[in-house]
Structure formats: structure tokens, C-alpha cells
Amino acid sequence: MSQGLSKSRIISNRQCPKRLWLTVKRPGLLDDTATKAAMETGNNLGVIARKLVPGGVLIDTDALRAALRQTAQALAAKPRVPIFEATVQHAGVLVRADVLIPQGRRWRMVEVKSSASVKDYQVEDAAIQSWVFRQAGVPLCGEGIAHINTAFVYPGGDNYDGLLIEQHQSGAVAALQPQVPQWIESARKTLSLRQQPNIAPGAQCTDPFPCPFQYHCIPPQEGYPVHILPHGGKLVAQLQAEGYTDLRDIPEGRLSNPRHVRIWAATRSGKPYINPSLRETLRALPCPRIYIDFETLNPAIPLWAGTRPYQQIPFQWSCHIQQTDGSVEHQAFLAEGHGDPRPEFIRTLLAAVGKTGPVLVWNQTFEASRLKELAEAYPPFTARIQKVIDRMVDLLPLAREHYYHPDMMGSWSIKAVLPTMAPDLAYDDLEVGDGMQAQEAFRHILSQEIDADERESKRKSLLAYCERDTLAMARVVETFEGIAR
Incomplete structure (x- = not known):
């Protein structure tokens, strides 16, 4: 598979090219505790989704060639039935669809997510899936995202009917289709770099989800950085813009919030603050x-x-x-x-x-x-x-x-x-x-x-x-x- 690209890697590059580069080039730095928990939830949710769409066939193999072959057979089978984990490849990009449901001569693709609502990055995710499937010759009639219904009350007995709500995203996915080849090319360029991209820490470290390389990219700072001021928000940005990196360097009178002043004074003196009351x-x-x-x-x-x-x-x-x-x-x-x-x-x-x-x-x-x-x-x-x-x-x-x-x-x-x-x-x-x-x-x-x-x-x-x-x-x-x- 050229450049080792997958949907998740393209999405990683969308969040931060350094994240993708480190994932492939420095996997030993990965702190994947949260990722493993999310994958376990996703796998369990996939099992439930398959029970809610009866009569389907599961492409149950991690071997690429076998998955591609079994998917091709399932797509051509008569009568047509739902396909789970359908696997296709195009232009060096491998994707797996959670659910393909036959609709006449075409297929409706549904991605199953554990979030409580549809997120923007999930629509991008579906757009990549859709582009690869369509380019691989699989006729799709629409795309949807099924997410958790937080109003669902579990009745017991392994009955999860109603746990998932599907939202149709065909229009949003179609609007993103022209951008997918650009995303793929950008990911390839990232992986062609000999050294990690020089990208400073920022909002991308936590948006849309926490990056598992934060301990690598954001090493502990010495001293008392100004961002320790609780709920500092714009104030911290202003202080940093003024050139203050250490709390102890801020001049007296610059801070007005009583709690911030208390922190500043204790930090500058090196002694704890104790309220007489x-x-x-x-x-x-x-x-x-x-x-x-x-x-x-x-x-x-x-x-x-x-x-x-x-x-x-x-x-x-x-x-x-x-x-x-x-x-x-x-x-x-x-x-x-x-x-x-x-x-x-x-x-x-x-x-x-x-x-x-x-x-x-x-x-x-x-x-x-x-x-x-x-x-x-x-x-x-x-x-x-x-x-x-x-x-x-x-x-x-x-x-x-x-x-x-x-x-x-x-x-x-x-x-x-x-x-x-x-x-x-x-x-x-x-x-x-x-x-x-x-x-x-x-x-x-x-x-x-x-x-x-x-x-x-x-x-x-x-x-x-x-x-x-x-x-x-x-x-x-x-x-x-x-x-x-």
C-alpha cells in the first residue's frame, strides 16, 4: 500500500502533520492508552451495529489481500446482503466501511461512531471513505453517520435497539469530495519528510481530539510559565505577547484578579499563602x-x-x-x-x-x-x-x-x-x-x-x-x- 495511507492516517494529518509523521516514523513515542480504550468501545459498538442490521456478512480478516478478495465477492454476491467492514483500496489508500446496505443496484454507506453527535472530522472521515469506494468502482447512493443516542435507556437482555441514531450526510460528504485528493497528497508529502515537521504546539494538540504525542511535543517547562494562571484565557495570551514567559517576571500591579495576584505573590516569594481566617x-x-x-x-x-x-x-x-x-x-x-x-x-x-x-x-x-x-x-x-x-x-x-x-x-x-x-x-x-x-x-x-x-x-x-x-x-x-x- 503506497505510503501506508489509511483513512485514520489522513485524518491525523488533517489535525497535525507532525502527528501523522510521528505515528509512522516514531511509533515508540505513542501514548495510546486512550486510543486503545476508544478502539475497544468502537469494536463493541460495531458488534451491536451488526446485530441491528440482520442478515449481513462480515469481512472478518486483518489480512489485506483476503479482505479485498472477500469484499469483492460480497459485493458481487446474489442476493445482495449488508456487508460489514467492507474493505477497498484505491490510489494507495485503504479503507474499511462499518456498514454497506444494499439499496437497489447501489449501496448506502454508514459509519458507526461512539460520540453523542456528529462531529466535523467524522464527516471528513466519511468523505474519505466515500471517495475511495466510489473511485474503486463501488456505486454508492448516500452516506450516513450513526452515533450514540444519549436518551436511550438500556432495557437489559442484550437489547440495544435504539442505541444508535443515523444522520444522513450525503450532501456534506459530496461537498468535501473534491478536497479528498488534496488531503491524500498532503499526507503523502508529510510521510516523505526525513525529519518531523516543525510545528509549534497549539489548538491542534487537543482539537478535535487529544494527540497521543503531547508528552513528546510539549515537554515539561521549567520555572513557572504564565499559563498556570487558572482560567487565564486572553490574559495569558496578552502576557505572552508582551514577552512574559515566567510568572515571576510579571511586574507588580499588572494582575488584577485576586486569585491570580495570590498565585503571583506566593510564586515570587517562594512561600505558601495562608489565609488568617x-x-x-x-x-x-x-x-x-x-x-x-x-x-x-x-x-x-x-x-x-x-x-x-x-x-x-x-x-x-x-x-x-x-x-x-x-x-x-x-x-x-x-x-x-x-x-x-x-x-x-x-x-x-x-x-x-x-x-x-x-x-x-x-x-x-x-x-x-x-x-x-x-x-x-x-x-x-x-x-x-x-x-x-x-x-x-x-x-x-x-x-x-x-x-x-x-x-x-x-x-x-x-x-x-x-x-x-x-x-x-x-x-x-x-x-x-x-x-x-x-x-x-x-x-x-x-x-x-x-x-x-x-x-x-x-x-x-x-x-x-x-x-x-x-x-x-x-x-x-x-x-x-x-x-x-
């Missing part, structure tokens, strides 16, 4: 203090009856309870088996948090939203859940208003605050170190393909991670109290 704020937190944290899974394809695509399903909680005498008790829950984790999640959580004491969280919006959803899903628990929500205290705004350390680099996430107070609790010793990794670990637990030892290892890693989150909150408050005294 912190002591009184902490006195308002009686014991027992209950620290909680949730982990959730939001699959594009619902796994449990009564849930919707991308709905946040809580599967794990951690709880540290601090008594008046300073003693701390830890409790935890992690779903087992393949059943809906929510009923046991909320039952055990309500038992753990009891009826008295503030319920402390880091970023209340997340935990409170999950609890409200559980209250709607399980009416018998509604009143008790609401009482837990009413007891909630958000530590994130408390930290924002009362504390800042230069090492936090403009962030008040628990992972930014904790190392400035308790470096012994940093997350770098954990196998699961963030929420995305927690989701992936739980997906593996649910998989039928891992053995008992690996499943148990994943469970231990998840329990350790979630426990660290609530222990971190308790340690932060303890340190705040020491600072206040």
Missing part, C-alpha cells in the same frame, strides 16, 4: 468528620438495565472517619461480580457515613451529582441520601480561599495540594494513579478475558487508590489545622 473556618467542622470519595464508570454502551449511554455509574467508594479523639477508621466498597453496582454502593455508603458529622469531599459537584442520581433511581433511599448531601462540605473552595503553595502550579486538585503537605502520600507509588486509570482497571475486572489472579490484583490497586484519595483529604485538613494553630 483558616482557623475559624476549620473550627466549624465538628467531629466525627467523614471523608468520602467515589469512582465511577461511564460506558458509551450501557452495561446495566435502566442506565443510559455515558451515564456515570458509581462502583466504588472510600470513607475515612475521624473521631473527636483523633482516631481514624477506614471503610471501603468495591463492586463485585457483573451486576449493577449501584444498589449495594448506596446501601453500604449510607451505613458507613452514619447520621451525624460533616461529610467532606473534594469538589462537591461530582459526589453530590452522583448521589442525586442515585436518589432518583432508588426512591426508598431518597430521604437518607438527601440528608447526606445536606451534610456535605466541599474542601476544594476552602483550599482555594485559604491556601496556595508555589509547587501547586496554579492547580487546587487534591493531587496538586497533597505533595506540598504530605509528600509521603503522593500517588506515584500506586498502580492506579488517577480516575481514568481507575475506570480502565474496573473495565478489566468486568472483562471475561482476565484470570482470577489478575482480577484480584486490579481490585487491590483500585482499593489502594480510592483509599489514598480520602486519606489525602484527612491529611490536608490535619495540616491545615496545624498551620492555623
Whole structure:
């Protein structure tokens, strides 16, 4: 296949030529964790799509010649039936269509996407597919994109009828057809370069999707770059245009936002900022203090009856309870088996948090939203859940208003605050170190393909991670109290 071109590589070049060049020339630099998860979702969605279009034939081989031969046979077969993963090649470009549906003497091409709506790059994707199929002599009568219907509620029983909504894109695809040969030629030129394209980091690093080479293209910056100012937006651009690269070089009086000034002052002095009112704020937190944290899974394809695509399903909680005498008790829950984790999640959580004491969280919006959803899903628990929500205290705004350390680099996430107070609790010793990794670990637990030892290892890693989150909150408050005294 000339230049090794495919639809995905052409789209990569459209986003950033450096991305395509690195994909082909420096694959060892690729951080494909997110890509693998997306591919798994896409593969599962393809299986569902095939069930929704009965009577079709699947081109089920990764061998190029065999796929091309089987596709040609399926296109010529009588009677004609839907074809899945139809594979054709033209001008050195290989493409596979998710679904080809016979329409008279022609075919309707449907691409299946896991997004909640049609994206511009997906239309470009379909335009490339269509151009190659038409140039290869396959008569098409139209193109469509099927995407996730977020209003779909899974009834269970492996019934996903209604999960996908198809939107016809024939007009938009036809309008892009003249540009496809230019896109192909541009990708070829990129791959002909001996050195990677000299392209500065910019919006293309995340739009339309995060580039897996960001760690290569955007190495960690030394000092305190001005972009650490939270919600800096136009201000950061103005500062950079004025020649300021390090926060410490900005002159006094240039910043007006109180939070920005606070960050600037602490960074310039090298000393943490501590609000004098912190002591009184902490006195308002009686014991027992209950620290909680949730982990959730939001699959594009619902796994449990009564849930919707991308709905946040809580599967794990951690709880540290601090008594008046300073003693701390830890409790935890992690779903087992393949059943809906929510009923046991909320039952055990309500038992753990009891009826008295503030319920402390880091970023209340997340935990409170999950609890409200559980209250709607399980009416018998509604009143008790609401009482837990009413007891909630958000530590994130408390930290924002009362504390800042230069090492936090403009962030008040628990992972930014904790190392400035308790470096012994940093997350770098954990196998699961963030929420995305927690989701992936739980997906593996649910998989039928891992053995008992690996499943148990994943469970231990998840329990350790979630426990660290609530222990971190308790340690932060303890340190705040020491600072206040």
C-alpha cells in the first residue's frame, strides 16, 4: 500500500502533520492508552451495529489481500446482503466501511461512531471513505453517520435497539469530495519528510481530539510559565505577547484578579499563602468528620438495565472517619461480580457515613451529582441520601480561599495540594494513579478475558487508590489545622 495511507492516517494529518509523521516514523513515542480504550468501545459498538442490521456478512480478516478478495465477492454476491467492514483500496489508500446496505443496484454507506453527535472530522472521515469506494468502482447512493443516542435507556437482555441514531450526510460528504485528493497528497508529502515537521504546539494538540504525542511535543517547562494562571484565557495570551514567559517576571500591579495576584505573590516569594481566617473556618467542622470519595464508570454502551449511554455509574467508594479523639477508621466498597453496582454502593455508603458529622469531599459537584442520581433511581433511599448531601462540605473552595503553595502550579486538585503537605502520600507509588486509570482497571475486572489472579490484583490497586484519595483529604485538613494553630 503506497505510503501506508489509511483513512485514520489522513485524518491525523488533517489535525497535525507532525502527528501523522510521528505515528509512522516514531511509533515508540505513542501514548495510546486512550486510543486503545476508544478502539475497544468502537469494536463493541460495531458488534451491536451488526446485530441491528440482520442478515449481513462480515469481512472478518486483518489480512489485506483476503479482505479485498472477500469484499469483492460480497459485493458481487446474489442476493445482495449488508456487508460489514467492507474493505477497498484505491490510489494507495485503504479503507474499511462499518456498514454497506444494499439499496437497489447501489449501496448506502454508514459509519458507526461512539460520540453523542456528529462531529466535523467524522464527516471528513466519511468523505474519505466515500471517495475511495466510489473511485474503486463501488456505486454508492448516500452516506450516513450513526452515533450514540444519549436518551436511550438500556432495557437489559442484550437489547440495544435504539442505541444508535443515523444522520444522513450525503450532501456534506459530496461537498468535501473534491478536497479528498488534496488531503491524500498532503499526507503523502508529510510521510516523505526525513525529519518531523516543525510545528509549534497549539489548538491542534487537543482539537478535535487529544494527540497521543503531547508528552513528546510539549515537554515539561521549567520555572513557572504564565499559563498556570487558572482560567487565564486572553490574559495569558496578552502576557505572552508582551514577552512574559515566567510568572515571576510579571511586574507588580499588572494582575488584577485576586486569585491570580495570590498565585503571583506566593510564586515570587517562594512561600505558601495562608489565609488568617483558616482557623475559624476549620473550627466549624465538628467531629466525627467523614471523608468520602467515589469512582465511577461511564460506558458509551450501557452495561446495566435502566442506565443510559455515558451515564456515570458509581462502583466504588472510600470513607475515612475521624473521631473527636483523633482516631481514624477506614471503610471501603468495591463492586463485585457483573451486576449493577449501584444498589449495594448506596446501601453500604449510607451505613458507613452514619447520621451525624460533616461529610467532606473534594469538589462537591461530582459526589453530590452522583448521589442525586442515585436518589432518583432508588426512591426508598431518597430521604437518607438527601440528608447526606445536606451534610456535605466541599474542601476544594476552602483550599482555594485559604491556601496556595508555589509547587501547586496554579492547580487546587487534591493531587496538586497533597505533595506540598504530605509528600509521603503522593500517588506515584500506586498502580492506579488517577480516575481514568481507575475506570480502565474496573473495565478489566468486568472483562471475561482476565484470570482470577489478575482480577484480584486490579481490585487491590483500585482499593489502594480510592483509599489514598480520602486519606489525602484527612491529611490536608490535619495540616491545615496545624498551620492555623
